[in-house]
Amino acid sequence: MTAPLLAVEALHVHYGASHALQGIDLAVPAGGVVALLGRNGAGKSTTLKGIMGIAAPSAGRVLIDGAAVGGMAPARIARRGVGYVPETRGIFPSLSVEEHLTLAARDGGGPLARIYARFPRLAERRRAGGGTLSGGEQQMLAIARALTTGPRILLLDEPTEGLAPLVVAEIEEMLRGLKAEGLAMLLVEQNLAFALAFADRVVVLGKGRVRWTGPAAGFAAADPAQAWLAV
Numbered sequence: 001m002t003a004p005l006l007a008v009e010a011l012h013v014h015y016g017a018s019h020a021l022q023g024i025d026l027a028v029p030a031g032g033v034v035a036l037l038g039r040n041g042a043g044k045s046t047t048l049k050g051i052m053g054i055a056a057p058s059a060g061r062v063l064i065d066g067a068a069v070g071g072m073a074p075a076r077i078a079r080r081g082v083g084y085v086p087e088t089r090g091i092f093p094s095l096s097v098e099e100h101l102t103l104a105a106r107d108g109g110g111p112l113a114r115i116y117a118r119f120p121r122l123a124e125r126r127r128a129g130g131g132t133l134s135g136g137e138q139q140m141l142a143i144a145r146a147l148t149t150g151p152r153i154l155l156l157d158e159p160t161e162g163l164a165p166l167v168v169a170e171i172e173e174m175l176r177g178l179k180a181e182g183l184a185m186l187l188v189e190q191n192l193a194f195a196l197a198f199a200d201r202v203v204v205l206g207k208g209r210v211r212w213t214g215p216a217a218g219f220a221a222a223d224p225a226q227a228w229l230a231v
């Protein structure tokens, strides 16, 4: 049996005395999409940060292609093929669109032409400062930046949060295209309808633990798990 592209095994993260992740297990196969669901504070963002080495795990393992990446700096984990799009997007107001992409590509990326072909709006706005971009453009730039190094898996933290419906549709369409090309994703998403339609599998977190996991198609019927979602 080949190792999954990404595996998280019994991952624990503490913030001081607060035990945010209490033994998370999940796996994403090559080309697969897993949706990470749960209420505010359930531990979704912390799971992504633990995988990227941004939040230091207190126990457990993260494996890429079966090799543990514990203790590695985020940039090294990224070079293993993991792209990370944080909830905060991380756009610098004073840097242009092109400067964001050039800086990211310096870490082993290919030519920007491919990125601009995928994101024509960013090509048009290449000289615009990060601070002048709309919310949707900022999110596109955050995703484009994560793609510059040619990842095999994207970790996406609420990519459609706070965006207008038309922009949400645009981003969902773009994510569908990436999935069709075989890019794996671990997606934190509040929009349950999209998450269930888009993901192959669902992992529901509640209070730092996995409360349900299974195929996305089986989730709607899994009533007890729904209790870990609604506020």
Ligand code: ATP
Pocket: 015, 018, 020, 038, 039, 040, 041, 042, 043, 044, 045, 046, 047
């Ligand atoms: P949200 O949708 O609100 O981001 P989440 O499921 O992503 O929710 P996390 O952000 O991972 O949840 O938070 C998990 C727990 O860890 C929460 O109790 C939160 O208050 C706590 N927490 C998160 N970040 C920190 C931090 N930097 N310092 C201390 N506690 C934190």
